[in-house]
Amino acid sequence: MDFAFNEDQNNIREAVLKHCAQFGDDYWLDHDRTGEYPTDFHKSMADAGWLGIAMPEAVGGSGLGITEAAVMMQAVAESGGGMSAASSVHGPVFGLEPVILFGTEEQQKRMIPPIISGEEKMCFAVTEPNTGLDTTSLKTRAEKVPGGYRVNGEKIWITNAHVADRMLLIARTTPLEEVKKKTEGLTLFYCKLDRSAIEHQLIPKMGRHAVGSNMLFITDLFIPEEDRIGEEGQGFKILLQGLNPERVLLGAEATGLGRIAIKKASKYAQERIVFGRPIGQNQGIQHPLAKAWMQVEAASLMVFKAATLFDLGLDCGIEANSAKYLAAEAGYEACQTAVMSMGGMGYAQEYHVERYLREVLIPRIAPVSPHQIMNFIAERVLELPKSY
Ligand SMILES: Cc1cc2nc3c(=O)[nH]c(=O)nc-3n(C[C@H](O)[C@H](O)[C@H](O)COP(=O)(O)OP(=O)(O)OC[C@H]3O[C@@H](n4cnc5c(N)ncnc54)[C@H](O)[C@@H]3O)c2cc1C
Structure with a gap:
């Protein structure tokens, strides 16, 4: 170890x-x-x-x-x-x-x-407005036509779709009523984001304004056969392969955000003098920051444990989900502690921590919610009955 x-x-x-x-x-x-x-x-x-x-x-x-x-x-x-x-x-x-x-x-x-090389940008089009975390119920339909597929449907929250050239898209190729398992009949494509068939609408949101997320309305999009990834109907299984690395990376990002928030607040606490001494000399300021630091560093260990298991080719689903959960919660605690440690200036844009607080909510919610991770741990680790 x-x-x-x-x-x-x-x-x-x-x-x-x-x-x-x-x-x-x-x-x-x-x-x-x-x-x-x-x-x-x-x-x-x-x-x-x-x-x-x-x-x-x-x-x-x-x-x-x-x-x-x-x-x-x-x-x-x-x-x-x-x-x-x-x-x-x-x-x-x-x-x-x-x-x-x-x-x-x-x-x-x-x-x-x-x-x-940066010549093209990409996005992931998975989430849908009417199905949410219940991914296998998604409604976007890809019908077989000569030379490829014709796709119709809606996606929501698709980050970077307004600037992307290509998208990784999951769509249903066999209707739900005709498959034995809900995970079957979904197909994955990596295709051109053809704006003549896809309308995007940026979603006004709380933070990370420089990187937008979009509603997508897809009407008769033609995807050539050569842009299908893997076998038809196996898209869900294929998509799952990318989920663990995604959770690991989001966890890493949330801990990075937590670290910079704690660093900024600690610096401010050394410099800000109130009642004749630095605010950072008060344990009421020190202890929450110290606690937040320990939580972020512990979460970072889980992130790197999950990453190491993945790179060794070992199962890492439990660790990758735990890492994403712990890192996002610790990152959030660090950012909100930073804001509260800095008083009014914590709320001012020029001190940056309010922006971090708005941004750290993203890895808490996406790509999977904390509730859904707890559902997964309860079922897979604690062997409790499936609750969803
Ligand atoms: C800024 C941002 C960027 C995003 N970027 C992308 C992207 O690029 N591509 C993409 O495909 N998606 C993206 N998403 C979507 C994101 O992955 C989803 O928002 C997330 O997976 C939650 O799905 P939902 O919003 O549909 O929640 P819902 O499924 O509607 O759930 C709503 C709430 O209910 C809870 N809930 C539902 N069922 C249960 C249950 N059984 N037990 C306990 N709790 C439950 C959930 O945990 C959640 O808190 C992005 C989201 C955001 C906010």
Whole structure:
């Protein structure tokens, strides 16, 4: 058991923090205010080769693991970029895992290089307005037509869809009434986000304004056969393969956000003098920050345990879900403690922690809610009856 990063992992952390330092607090504050997409940040990360960190060398990646990707994503959020920075580069880092595992060689060579070079952007179109966490009940329909599929349906919360060139889309190819199990009859595609057949509407939301999330209305979208990933009807199983790395990376991002919030609040607590001494000399300020630090670091250990198991090819579903849950809750506690430790200035945009608090709610809710993770742990670990 090894609790220390190796030299390469330490170097990745240092290099990413140094790279992200070019995009300081003002950059993220401005983008949050204007809602402008962080195009130059995304481009700089692609140009520096970071987007392909966990993709195979054969398709232009660095061939490293989810552990190294988690080191990178934690540093991206911890740099102060938070979820705005992380969500602009998070998809390319792990999102095409289904193509690596189930795509043909031709698909891998065609689909992956433009994403890791930054030439193309992608999004994940899974969630639907009328089915929510009950993914296998999704209503988007892909009907077989000559040469491919015709798709109709609606998706919701699709992050980056307004700037994306391509999307990983899951749709039902066999109606629910005709399958034995709800998990059957769903098919995964990685296709062009053809705006002549897809209308998007940005959803006004609480935070991470620079990286939008969208409603999608899909009408008669044609997807050629060669853009189907794996076998028809096996899409749900294929999608599941990418869920554990996604949970690990979101956990890493939430702990990064927690760390920067604690750092900012501790600095403020050293400098702010009230009643003739720094506010940080009061245990009422020290203890919540100390507790938040311990919770974030404990969650970070679970993140890296799950990442290590994944990279060793071992089962990691329980650890990856636990890591996402613990990291998001600890990150949230850290951000809200930072705001409360700084009094009125905690609520002022120029001190940044209010932005972190708004952003840290995202890894709490997505890609799976805390309730659903507790349902999963209760069922799979505690062997209690399935409750949903
Ligand atoms: C900012 C943001 C970005 C997102 N980006 C994407 C994206 O890029 N692509 C994508 O596909 N999706 C995305 N999502 C969607 C996200 O994954 C979902 O919002 C999330 O999975 C929850 O689904 P829902 O909103 O439909 O909640 P619902 O399924 O409607 O559930 C509502 C609430 O009820 C609770 N609940 C429901 N059933 C149970 C039960 N049996 N037991 C206990 N509690 C229950 C849930 O935990 C939840 O808190 C994003 C969401 C947000 C907020």
